[in-house]
Amino acid sequence: MFTEWRRRRAAQRVKPGDGRALKRFRWWQLLFRALFYLRLTDDAGRQTVYAVDVRHWQNQSSGEVKAHLYLDGRRHAESRLPAAFPVRGGTVEVRMSAFGLKRCHYVTADGAEYQLVPDPDSAEGRRARLDRAHPALSRWIGFVSVIVLVIALALLISQLIEQLTQVPVVSQHIGTFTSPIHLPAWLNITMGVGTLVASTERALRLRYSRLLDGGAG
DSSP states (O other), X not given: OHHHHHHHXXXXXXXXXXXXXXXXXXXGGTTTOEEEEEEEEOTTSOEEEEEXXXXXXXXXXXXXXXXXXXXXXXXXXXXXXXXXXXXXXXXXXXXXXXXXXXXXXXXXXXXXXXXXXXXXXXXXHHHHHHHHHOHHHHHHHHHHHHHHHHHHHHHHHHHHHHHHTTSHHHHHHHOXXXXXXXXXXXXXXXXXXXXXXXXXXXXXXXXXOTTHHHHHO
16 A cells, blocks of 8 residues: 555656657766666557666755656656656656665556666666676675675664663663674774675665665665
């Protein structure tokens, strides 16, 4: 029920596009642009190509991030994120985390979900190409990303508990807790950078966990 309400609310933010042509992906846009495609074929064999274009870092200066939906190369609609674009046979849902897109999926009328295909020149497309060309290496990178985020989460929880038990009202009832791990400043900075890299790597694969990636964000 909540999911349907969220989709209806997102659909209300959709506005018509201006028909502008879709610009191809450029290498210097790797850090602030995501571009995904959806190809649908009707019963007569005619193919329709949708494209979702998100300039996420670029748009954050105005306080909001927009997604643009293109139909056969022309801007068909736009919406603030999170977005839910009505398309033939279902809806394209687009949502973002602090590190990139966490969802860009085609949801059919019967509830089936399919992730859109990233542009091969985009950061997401390059990560997908690595996964196809070197699956073992790709799995290892994904595993390391999870381990880094788990360690960062454990350290964060430990520090929060220590700070919480320093409050007099809390310490009187349950005592105090001293974290067994206190990292030097340089290692804290290293962990911060590692967390950023790990979360970004997961965002390139549209992997998102509220516990891991939400805590990191």
